[in-house]
Amino acid sequence: MKTTYREAMRAAIRDALQRDERVFLMGEDVGAYGGCFAVSLGLFEEFGPERIRDTPLSESGFVGAGIGAALGGMRPIVEIMTVNFSLLALDQLVNNAATLLHMSGGQFNVPLVVRMTTGAGRQLGAQHSHSLEGWYAHIPGLRILTPATLEDARGMLWTALEDPDPVLIFEHGTLYNVAGDLADDAGPVDISTAAVRRPGQDISLITYGGTLPVVLDAAAQLAGDGINAEVLDLRVLRPLDDAAILGSVAKTHRAVVVDEGWRSGSISAELSARITENAFFDLDAPVGRVCSAEVPLPYAKHLELAALPTAERIVAAAREAVGARG
Amino acid sequence: MTGTSARGSGSGDSDHTRHLLHQMLRVRRLEEQCVELYSAAKIRGFLHVYIGEEAVAAGVMSTLGPDDAVVATYREHGHALLRGVPAGAILAEMYGYVEGCCRGRGGSMHLFDAATRFYGGNAIVAGGLPLAVGLALADKMSGRSRVTACFFGEGAVAEGEFHESLNLAALWQLPVLFCCENNLYAMGTALARSESQTDIALKAAGYEIASWSADGMDVLAVEETARRAVDAVRAGGGPHFLELRTYRFRAHSMFDPERYREKAEVSRWMERDPIDKLRKALEAAGQLSDKDWKSIQQDVEAEVKAAVEFAEAGTLEPVEDLTRFVYSERSPQ
DSSP: OEEEHHHHHHHHHHHHHHHOTTEEEEETTSSTTOOTTSTTTTHHHHHOTTTEEEOOSOHHHHHHHHHHHHHTTOEEEEEEEEHHHHGGGHIIIIIIITTHHHHTTTSOOOOOEEEEEEOOSSSOOTTSOOOOHHHHTTSTTOEEEOOOSHHHHHHHHHHHHHSSSOEEEEEETTTTTOEEEOOTTOOOOOSSOOEEEEOOSSEEEEEOGGGHHHHHHHHHHHHHTTOOEEEEEOOEEESOOHHHHHHHHHHHSOEEEEEEEESTTSHHHHHHHHHHHHHGGGOSSOOEEEEEOSSOOOSSHHHHHHHSOOHHHHHHHHHHHHHTOO | OOOBOOOOOSOSOHHHHHHHHHHHHHHHHHHHHHHHHHHTTSSOSOOOOOTTOHHHHHHHHTTOOTTSEEEEOSSOHHHHHHHTOOHHHHHHHHHTOTTSTTTTSSOTTOOOBTTTTEEEEOOSTTTHHHHHHHHHHHHHHHTOOOOEEEEEEGGGGGSHHHHHHHHHHHHTTOOEEEEEEEOSEETTEEGGGTOSOOOHHHHHHTTTOEEEEEETTOHHHHHHHHHHHHHHHHTTOOOEEEEEEOOOSSOSSTTOOOOSSOHHHHHHHHTTOHHHHHHHHHHHTTOOOHHHHHHHHHHHHHHHHHHHHHHHTOOOOOGGGTTTTSSOSSOOO
8 A cells, every 4th residue: 555654653553552552642742733743643533632642841741651651551652742852851761761670670661662753854953853863772771763664664663562661763754754655464563673675795884764765875876886785774773683784794794884863972883883893804894984964953955965964975985885895 | 729737636546646656666767777787888879868757758658558659769768668668678678689679779769669569769859750640640541549649859849840740740630649848958958049939839739739738747747638638639639739848857868968057957856856746745645655665666676677687688689680670571572
C-alpha cells in the first residue's frame, strides 16, 4: 500500500492503542490540535481525551508522569515536540528513567516509550533543529531508536512498547513526508540490529535516521563512478550492533560515518573509535566522518545546507577513502 | 482553601497513640545508629538523618494502606522504615551489601522496595513529584482506589518540577497527597532567603489544590490532618497538599558545619521534640506508665540491635554482577 512515514507512525500508534488498553499517548498538542507534525491526527477523535492526552507545556512534568505511569503498570507513549525541548526533561530521562532499575537493585523497571522529532533541514533555526540523539546514546539504561524507513516507522513502536525498559524514538523531521510502498501486513520489527540498505563491497557508509536517504543518494552517485558502496543503517544507537558494523567493515575495508550531529564528542566519534579498536587491521584507509558543521543551526537556507551532511560531501569523503588505497 | 488543622488532642485511642510514639522512636534510634555507624566508617557516601522530623513520616504513614504508594526524598530512612521496609535491609543497604533493600546499588539516598510500593529514595530535589503524578495517573486510568503520598522538602518548592507536578495533578484530578516537610532550610538556605512567598500552602492553593498546614512536631496533628486528606483523595477529591512545619535537629548531612543557623534556634526547636512531647502528654494523661515506656524502648533497642547484626553479617555482591540491572533481564527483542 502507498503510505508515508507520518502515516506509518500513526498506524503504529493506533495499532498499539488497539492491542493494549494500558497504552496511551501523552504530550503537547497530541490531541485536539492533531499533533504538531500531524502524526496523531484523528486519534483524539478515535480514542478520546484519556488515551490521547494533551499536556501543558511542562516537559519535565509529563515525561516524569510517563515514568510514574509506567511504574504504575501503564504503557505510556510520551511525545516531545522536538529533541531541543527534551532538554527540559533531561532530569527525568537521565536521573530517573535510566537509573531506577539499577538504583533499586532490579526492583523497578520503567517500560516507557518517548518519541520526539530531531534534525534540521526545515529552516527552523538553532532551537528546533539539532540532532542530540547521540547524547542520549551515551546513557546506560536507555535504548535509542532512529527509524529511517517506512517499515521501521510502522514496526519499531510496538516492539519498543514490549521492552521492559525505557526506549527513546527519534523521528527526523524531514522524513515525515517520505512516501512509498509498505506491505499491507507490515508489523513489528526488531529493535536491536542494524540493517544493510544497499549491499556493496568497496566502502561502508554508516548512518542512521534522516541522513539515510542522503547517503543512499550519495551511494547511487558513487556507483556511477564505479565505486560500489555498502549503506548500513544503524537503526539503533544504543546498544550499537557491533557485529553488523564490524562485519561490514571486514568486507569493505573502508568506512565513512555520516551523522547529522556535531563531530566533537559524538556518536560518529564512538563509531569511529569502535571500528579502530576492533577492526584496525581490516582497514585500508582511515575512518572518515561527515558531520554537521559545529555551529548552532542557522535559519538562512544556504547556510543551513552548508552546515549539513550533503550527498556531495559524502561522495567526496568516500572518494577520499577509496583513493587512499595503498 | 488554606487553614491550620486542629491540634492533636491526644484524646484518641491510647494504644494507637503509644503505637505512634513507638514508631517515632524506631526512626529516632535507627537514625542515631546510622550516625554512629557513619562515624565508624561502616556507612559512607552522603547521609541525611531525619532526627527531629519523625512526627511527619509517622503521622502520614499511619494513614496509608498497603496498596498505596510512597515517593520520598534522600532523607528517607524513616519513611522506608515506617512504610514497612525492615530495618536490617535498610542498614545493609547503607553498608553496601547485597542483603540491602537495593542490593547495595542505592545506598542511603536511594532506598526502594517493591513489596511496600516504596518508590525511593529520590536525590534530585523535586524529581520525585512527577513520578508521584504518574503513579497516580496510572491508578486513575486503571480505576484503582489508591493514594500516592509524595514527600519533599520546602526546598523543592523553588523547582519547576514542583509547579509542573501540582498543575498536572490538579488539572487531571489525580489521587496524590503532596506532603511538604517544611524544615525551614534547603540545605543551608533559609526559606525567606529563597522564596518570595514563604507561605507554601498558599502556593498549592494557587493551583486549586486543597491545602492545609499542620504542626509537624505534633504527630497527632499530622495524623489527623493527613487522615482527612487521604480520605478525601481516596474518595476522588483530587490531589491534596499538606505543609508540615518541622525542623531538622541535626546537620543537613554529615558534611555540614551548620554556619547558617544559630544554636539558640536549634535549641528552641529541640524543646518541641516530637517524641518528648508525646511521651509527656501520654504520661500526664496517665496513658503511659514507666513500664510502658521502658517496654517501647527495649523493643526499639532490640530491633536496632538486630538490624545492625543483620547488616554486619551482610555480603558483597560479586563484582561480576556489576552491570546487572542496567537493563531488565528479560531478553530484549
